[in-house]
Amino acid sequence: MRRLRKRTVVNNHLPQTNSIEINKQEKSLYINLKKNIQIIQETLGNSSDIIIRQISIGQDRDVQVSIIFVDGLSNSSSLNDFVLESLLFNADFKSTTKDPFHVLKELVISVGELKEVGDFETLLAGVLSGDPAILLNGYTTGFLVGLKGWEERGVQEPSSQTVIRGPREGFSENIRFNTALVRRKIKDSTLRLEEQQIGRVTKTVVALMYIHGIVDETVIKEVRQRLSQIKIDGILESGYIEELIQDHTYTPFPTIFNTERPDTAAAALLEGRVVILIDGTPFVLIVPAIFPQFLQSAEDYYQRSEISSLLRLLRFISIFITFLAPSMFIAVTAFHYEMLPQSLLINLTEQREGVPFPLIIEALLMEATFELLREAGIRMPRAVGQAISIVGALVIGQAAVEAGLVSPAMVIVVAITAITSFAIPAYNMANAFRILRFGMMILAASFGLFGIILGMILMVQHLCSLRSFGIPFMSPYAPSTKADYKDTMIRVPWGKMISRPQFMDQINVLRNNNRSKKR
Incomplete structure (x- = not known):
């Protein structure tokens, strides 16, 4: 009985065969227009947004034509002006003397993109992509008309990669x-x-x-x-x-x-x-x-090379601060306090007198709280998200210090770490260092500076082992390509950027024949 029940449950959960897959066996269109329409309706499940308009054309109105399109995916105004109106008023011919198929293709349908189709699979894929289909009775070939048109977002300024100087146009969903x-x-x-x-x-x-x-x-x-x-x-x-x-x-x-x-x-x-x-x-x-690509901004190539180089150096410095600031604070304060000036060490000791948690717990608590505030600010509605993140950070940080849960120095370190993480242009690269930062704090709390050095060695080894479509991820640093250093941590003037990146093994290497001249 148990085996029978199992078989029954399995059979009840077997995926039902899709009607589209069944009707794909009917590959070629039929010569009978009604049968083609019936198969299309059955395949699409008689959906209410599938519009099928049947009309008669020709002088004697003896040629049956069907137009199939999806409401909302096709350009209705263009469909009415260039297809329906042309078929009803311009398709004036004798079907006995002229071939209706070629008349529609060459004289009637005034649309630039017109594709012949002879099977259901291609026809349905085109219709569901927004292209109206035209089928004629007595023919096994129809038309797909390029009249896609749906409501969409226009070209706007990108919100994730903003610049002060440069183009304001961004990609859309089309x-x-x-x-x-x-x-x-x-x-x-x-x-x-x-x-x-x-x-x-x-x-x-x-x-x-x-x-x-x-x-x-x-x-x-x-x-x-x-x-x-x-x-x-x-x-x-x-x-x-x-x-x-x-x-x-x-x-x-x-x-x-x-x-x-x-x-x-x-x-x-x-x-x-x-x-x-x-x-x-x-x-x-x-x-x-490659790795340096994630620290570059489009604006770097629109500003002067000196300004761009300074900004890039600041981004590289921000990576080290984001990645190492909390762990360095933990290691120096807990293990290597002799490295600190005596006055600073006394102040830090006095601040931690009333804190009940170890240094690593204090750091993890503050970092996790800030990450929660950052995530809440992103997911909340735009009108209140920014206010919640800023007010939440100020109120929680001040209240935690006054309650004696964390020290003021730890709040400063976490705040500096958060600020530097926003200086990284690529959001996904910043997320990587945010994740690894927690591991570095645990290593620093366990082994001090030796743990930080161990973590750095493991991270560099991992970065050098990565590849992107056969190209070493740490190019041009590892393997070293000195000719490509001109556009990594710094950017030389455009007059000296004569060649393209050589790690790509291109045939056409030169991109600039100009030579910079001193004036």
Whole structure:
């Protein structure tokens, strides 16, 4: 009886065969228009947003035509003006003397993008993507009309990568808008675009962009291969693709760069990288990626080289402060207090007289509280999120000091650590150091400065072992490429940036033939 019950439960939970998969066996369209419409309605489950308009055209009104589209995905005004009106008033012909199919294709339908289709799978994929379909009675071939049009967000300034000087346009959720924004930056015939659909159910359009003659062919082949190996039912954001094609899964460091700025994507293409655009998200992926790339801002290339170099040095310093400040404070205060001046040591000792927790517990408590406040400020509505994060940090910090739960010095260290973490341009790279910071605090509380040195050695070893599509993640530092140092921690003037990054193994290396002259 138990085995019978198990079999019954398993059978009840077996996935039901989808009607779309059943009707895919009916591959080719039928010559009978009514049968085609019936199959389409059954396959789509008679959904209320599937509009099927049946009309008669020709002088004798003896040619039956059906227009199928999804309400909300197709441009209704263009459909009425360029398809329905043309069919009803301009399709004036004798079906006995002229072929209706060719008349519609060559004389009647005044739309630039017109594609012939002869099977249900392609027709349904086009209709569900927003392209209206036109079927004629007596023909096994129909049309897909390029009239996608839905409500969408226009081109706006990117919110995650803001600049003071530079373009204010950002990518949107429409992949065709995004490719057009990149082509506005690079008006060259060598810019290539390849598209494919990924996701068995969502059928998300994924596009590759690269510059032929600059990109390394081995890199583009590797990107194509990894994308072709993705077998999943849906892709809703570029983060899906990022996790499925990255070289290393179990690492806190991102090995694929993402951006919502067209100028950043164009600059990456000019350096020989590959840009991956995903329909439905404003964040595009750039591969291969290296560590210094996550500390660079688009504005670095619009300011003078001296200013850009200073800002980059500040970002590198902020990484060390974000990563090491709490652990260094714990190690020096708990183990190596002889390194501190006597007056400072006395002040710190007096501040900790009434604190009931060990130093590591105090640090972990404050860091966790701040991370909770940061997360709450992000998830709360914009009108109150910023106020809650700021007021919460001030009130909780002041109250914790007055209650004797933490020392004022610890509050200062945590505040400085939080400020420096915001100076890192790439949010995902800042998250990596935020995670590792807790491990460094535990090592510092256990072994002092020796634990910090051990943690640094392990982290550097891990970074040097990472690769991004075959490129060492720590390039150009490890392996060392001195010619590429000109655009890492500092940026030399544009007149001296003659060559592209050499770690990419490009054929076309030179990008600037100008020589800087002293005046």
